[in-house]
Amino acid sequence: MKVGLIFGTRPEAIKMAPVYHTLKEYGIEAKVIATAQHREMLDQVLELFDIKPDFDLNVMTHRQTLPELTKNLIDKLDKIMREENFDYILVQGDTTSTFVGALISFYYKIPVGHVEAGLRTDNIYNPFPEEMNRRLTTVISSIHFPPTQISKNNLLKEGISEDRIYITGNTVIDALLWVIEKNKDKIEKILEKYGLKDKKYILMTMHRRENWGEPMKSVMHAVKEFLLENKDIYLVFPVHLNPAVREIVFPELEKLENAILIDPVEYLEFTALMSGSYFIMTDSGGIQEEAPALGKPTLVLRKTTERPEAIEAGTAKLIGTNKEVVLEYMNKLTFDNEFYSKMSKAKNPFGDGKASMRIAKILLKQKVEEFKI
Ligand code: UD1
Ligand code: UDP
Numbered sequence: 001m002k003v004g005l006i007f008g009t010r011p012e013a014i015k016m017a018p019v020y021h022t023l024k025e026y027g028i029e030a031k032v033i034a035t036a037q038h039r040e041m042l043d044q045v046l047e048l049f050d051i052k053p054d055f056d057l058n059v060m061t062h063r064q065t066l067p068e069l070t071k072n073l074i075d076k077l078d079k080i081m082r083e084e085n086f087d088y089i090l091v092q093g094d095t096t097s098t099f100v101g102a103l104i105s106f107y108y109k110i111p112v113g114h115v116e117a118g119l120r121t122d123n124i125y126n127p128f129p130e131e132m133n134r135r136l137t138t139v140i141s142s143i144h145f146p147p148t149q150i151s152k153n154n155l156l157k158e159g160i161s162e163d164r165i166y167i168t169g170n171t172v173i174d175a176l177l178w179v180i181e182k183n184k185d186k187i188e189k190i191l192e193k194y195g196l197k198d199k200k201y202i203l204m205t206m207h208r209r210e211n212w213g214e215p216m217k218s219v220m221h222a223v224k225e226f227l228l229e230n231k232d233i234y235l236v237f238p239v240h241l242n243p244a245v246r247e248i249v250f251p252e253l254e255k256l257e258n259a260i261l262i263d264p265v266e267y268l269e270f271t272a273l274m275s276g277s278y279f280i281m282t283d284s285g286g287i288q289e290e291a292p293a294l295g296k297p298t299l300v301l302r303k304t305t306e307r308p309e310a311i312e313a314g315t316a317k318l319i320g321t322n323k324e325v326v327l328e329y330m331n332k333l334t335f336d337n338e339f340y341s342k343m344s345k346a347k348n349p350f351g352d353g354k355a356s357m358r359i360a361k362i363l364l365k366q367k368v369e370e371f372k373i
Contacts, residue, residue, distance in 0.1 A: 001028050001029065001087050001088070001363065001364070002028075002029045002031065002084075002085065002086050002087050002088075003023055003028055003029065003030050003031070003086065003087060003088045003089070003090060003363065004031050004032075004033050004084065004086040004088070004089045004090070004110075005019065005020055005023075005030060005031070005032050005033065005089075005090045005091075006033045006035065006077070006089060006090070006091050006097060006098075006101030006105075007032075007033075007034065007035065007091070007092055007097060007098075007101075008034060008035030008036055008037030008038060008042065008057075008059070008073075008095065008097035009037050009038045009041070009042065009095050009097060010038055010041040010042055010044070010045055010264070011093065011095075011172075011284075011285065011286045012092045012093055012095060012097065012098065013034075013042055013045035013046060013049075013051075014045055014049075014172060014175050014267055014286065015092050015093065015115065015116065015170070015171045015172050015175060015286070016090070016092050016115065016171070017045065017049035017051060017175055018049075018171050018174035018175050018178060018355075018356040019090065019092075019115060019171055019174075019355075019356045019359055019360075020032060020049075020051060021049070021356075022174075022356035022357055022359070022360045023356075023359075023360050023363070025360070026360040026361070026364060028360065028363065028364070031054040031055070031084070031086075032051055032052075032053040032054050032055070033053065033054065033055045033057070033077070033080060033101075034046070034053035034055065034056045034057065035057045035059050035073055035076070035077070035097040035100075035101070036056055036057055036058045036059055036060055037059055037060055037069065037073070037095065037096065037097045038060060038241075039058075039060045040241060040264070041241060041264050044264070044265075044266040044267065045266070045267055047266070048179070048266055048267050048268055049175075055080050057072075057073070057076040057077070057080075059072040059073055059076060062243075063243055063244075066096060066129060069096050070096055070100055073096065073097060073100040073101075073104075074100055074103075074104065077100060077101060077104040078104055078107075081104050081105065081107070081108045081110070082108070086105075086110050087110075087111075088110065088111055088112070088113055088143075088363060089101065089102070089105040089110050089111070089112050089113070090112075090113045090114075090115055090359075091105075091112060091113075091114060091115070091137060091141075092114075092115040092116055092171075093115070093116045093119075093130075093134070093285075094116075094119070094127075094130035094131070094133040094134035094137070094285075095130065095133060096129065096133060098114075098133055098134075098137055099132075099133040099134075099136050099137050102114070102136070102137045102140040102141060103136075103140060105140070106140045111142035111143070112137075112140055112141040112142055112143075113141065113142070113143040113144075113145060113359070113363065114137050114138065114141040114143070114144050114145060115145045115168075115171060115359065116145065116146070116147055116151075116170060116171070117134075117137075117138060117141065117144035117145055117146045117151065117155060117165075118138070118144060118146035118147075118150075118151030118152055118153075118154040118155040118165075119134055119146075119147075119151055119154070119285075119306035119307065120134070120135075120151075120154045120306055121304040121305065121306050122304070123304060125210065126210050126302075126303060126304050127208055127209070127210060127285075127302070127306075128208075128209050128210050129209070130285075131306075134306075135158075138155065138158065138160065142164065143164055143166070143362070143363075143366060144160060144164055144165045144166070145166055145167075145168045145355075145358075145359055145362075146165060146166075146167055146168070147167070147168065147169055147170035147289075147350055147351060147355070148167065148169075148170075148309050148349060148350065148351075149167060150308060150309055151167075152165050152167050166358065166359075166362050168351070168355040168358040168359055168362075169350060169351020169352055169353075169354065169355040169358070170289050170350040170351045170355060171351075171355040171356050171359075172286050172289045172290060172350070173289070173290075173293055173348070173350055173351040173352065173353045173355065174351075174353045174354070174355050174356045175267075176271060176290050176293055176294075176353075177293075177353040178353075179267060179268055179271050180271060180275075183268050183271075186268065186272070187271070187272040187275055187276075188272075190268070190269050190272035190273070191272055191273075191276045194236070194260070194262075194273070196234070196236065196273075196276055197276075199234050200232065200233050200234065200278050201233065201234035201235065201236050201260075201276070201277055201278060202233065202234070202235050202236070202277065202278055202279055202280070202281060202330070203236050203237075203273050203274060203277035203279075203280045203281075203296075204223070204235055204236070204237045204280070204281045204282065205237070205238060205240065205281075205282045205283070205284050205287060206219065206240075206245065206249070206281075206282065206283050206284075206301055207240035207242060207245050207283065207284065208283045208284075208302065209244075210302075210303075211283055211301065211302070211321060212244050212245070212248070213248075215301075215321035216245070216248045216249070216321070217248055217252065218321050218322060218323045218326075219281075219301055219321050219323070219326055220248065220249060220252035220253060221252070221323050222323045222324075222326035222327040222330065223235060223252075223253065223259075223281075223326070223330075224252060224253060224256065225323075225327060226327060226330045226331070227253075227256050227258050227259055228256070230258075230334065231257070231258055232258075233258065233278070233334065234258045234259075234260060235253070235256075235258060235259045235260065236260045236262070236273055236277070237249065237253065237259065237260065237261050237262070238262050238263065238264045238265050238270065238273075239261055239262070239263065239264070240264060241263070241264060249261065271290075274287070274290060274291065274294050274296060275294055277296055278333075278334075279296060279297040279298065279299070279333045279340070279343075280296050280297070280298045280299070281298070281299045281301060281326075281330075282298060282299075282300065282301060283300065283301040283302045285306070285307065288300060288305065288307045288310050288316055289307065289310070289350045291310075291315065291316065292310055292313060292315040292316070292346060292347070292348040292349065292350065293348040293350065295315075295344045295345070296315075296344065297315065297316075297317075297333055297340060297343035297344050298310065298315060298316040298317070298343075299316075299317055299319050299326070299329050299330070299333070300316050300317065300318045300319060301319065301320070301321055301326070302318065302320065302321075303318075303320050303321075304318070305318055309349035309350065310349065310350075312349070313346045313347055313348070313349045314342060314343060314346035315343055315344075315346035315347075315348070316343075317329060317343070
């Protein structure tokens, strides 16, 4: 069986790395088609997980727009799909690489398996364009691998047949456990390297398109005020390479002594930074899934989330981007011990680290012929 894995951004690579290695362990011929929608941020992950792409489409251009990106992906994926004879294509999540990967597979009548299927908000513009990417990918896919019961229910509501849906857990937990297990000794050294071993620090990331402009500025104002009032607490912020993000974050925070602004760090380092942090503030999807597994309270800087599991479990709070609200919750987590401890003790709802194994077994069991025309 020959399976192509199409991915191109940092989070997709983290979540597909364990799938790739597991498919190979199960004797499946797995080929990586890296769109390289991200470049530096993708390469960091490929190196850590020892993955050499079989195809590298190198589509990233500086400040790429969505139409440009989509067009380049279509052109370059077309060539590969025409020449290679895949039994299945796997895509992950909700990026433009995910959607276009699924679309081109459909044009070549190759069945698509969707890893992390069924996440939904009720607003096609939030997150943008991810909510539409994931809905369109669902319609195209033949097998759906939702991480949780909630995501499975979303697919059922959209009329997806139950015999094509398999709950697996999220593969990000596989990746996280794998990295921690292999690098136990390095985590402390990483915190020393950043001078953070004995420091109390908040870890932050923010990059979503719907937060560009005013929402992001408003959060930066809250963070700035908090850091000026609490000089013994640090902020560690690996800033996404997207210039639209950097142009907002740096002018607001770079002069503060207790703000440590750095470039995106490789996944092992980020895992160490999460483990050592006091709490986390983010609009990222993947971090909302990892933080509960590490017992870190998380403030989600968004209006809506497709990961209600973390909110229900009590490990994350959806707080939006209003300055006063952000400040209120930062203070609550810092000064209200009971509030903090309740959040940090909540259980991880995203899986047991065996999602990739389930995907490999299902692919081997499922008859490809069923999906062929
Ligand atoms: C993309 C995904 C988003 C995902 C995020 C994860 C889309 C439309 N967006 O957003 O769903 O949550 O990745 O991080 O699929 N850049 C670099 N080097 C890199 C990566 C990005 O310089 O390694 C810069 C480039 O100027 C690039 C820009 O960032 O043009 C935007 O990259 P793009 O992939 O379009 O969007 P992201 O905001 O990264
Ligand atoms: N991450 C990383 N280095 C960083 C910041 C984040 O490796 O400097 C990891 C993080 O642990 C998570 C993933 O990148 O697994 C999240 O990526 P991102 O926030 O870019 O995308 P999203 O999850 O929002 O799609």
